Amino acid sequence: MPAYRPSTPPPPPPTSARELITAHGGRVTRTRVAVIDVLLGSQHPLSHDEIAAALDGEHIEHDRVTLYRALEWLVEQGIAQRIASGERAWRFEIRRGGEHRHAHFHCERCGQILCLEDVPTPASAPLPPGFAVERAELVLHGACAACGRHAQKGEQ
Ligand SMILES: [Zn+2]
Numbered sequence: 001m002p003a004y005r006p007s008t009p010p011p012p013p014p015t016s017a018r019e020l021i022t023a024h025g026g027r028v029t030r031t032r033v034a035v036i037d038v039l040l041g042s043q044h045p046l047s048h049d050e051i052a053a054a055l056d057g058e059h060i061e062h063d064r065v066t067l068y069r070a071l072e073w074l075v076e077q078g079i080a081q082r083i084a085s086g087e088r089a090w091r092f093e094i095r096r097g098g099e100h101r102h103a104h105f106h107c108e109r110c111g112q113i114l115c116l117e118d119v120p121t122p123a124s125a126p127l128p129p130g131f132a133v134e135r136a137e138l139v140l141h142g143a144c145a146a147c148g149r150h151a152q153k154g155e156q
């Protein structure tokens with residue numbers, strides 16, 4: 001019997017910042033790469049200010065406008081998505097797993113946004129005729145575990 005060679009596995013989905021940018025036909029700039037790296041390394045969505053602070057921490061030169069444009073581009077390309085946190089600032093995260101969308105939890109006390117990976121965002125809703133959904137977002141507002149505990153202590 002002929003020995004079958006295992007076929008070469010398909011290339012893994014792009015995981016590095018450079019691969020993500022070139023896969024979307026974009027220009028690889030230092031700010032774009034740095035922003036994607038910061039977002040990929042974060043467990044929760046980050047605000048513009050938090051991203052700027054992370055870039056400062058790594059001594060990556062940037063200014064508000066460049067950072068703003070880099071984030072806009074990432075959102076336009078569908079690489080990142082933004083989440084309304086109920087405050088003035090948007091939070092940004094890298095979209096993982098293609099079309100999979102999940103809900104978010106906004107802690108009204110510490111302002112943190114957490115990903116609820118197991119809670120899907122409803123994809124359809126009963127709409128008046130002629131209306132079309134382009135984007136759906138589910139943000140639950142309340143107190144996170146840490147803030148909830150503090151509040152209980154304060155009441156005692
Ligand atoms: Zn909290």
Ligand SMILES: [Zn+2]
Nearest residue numbers: 093114115116
């Ligand atoms: Zn998320």
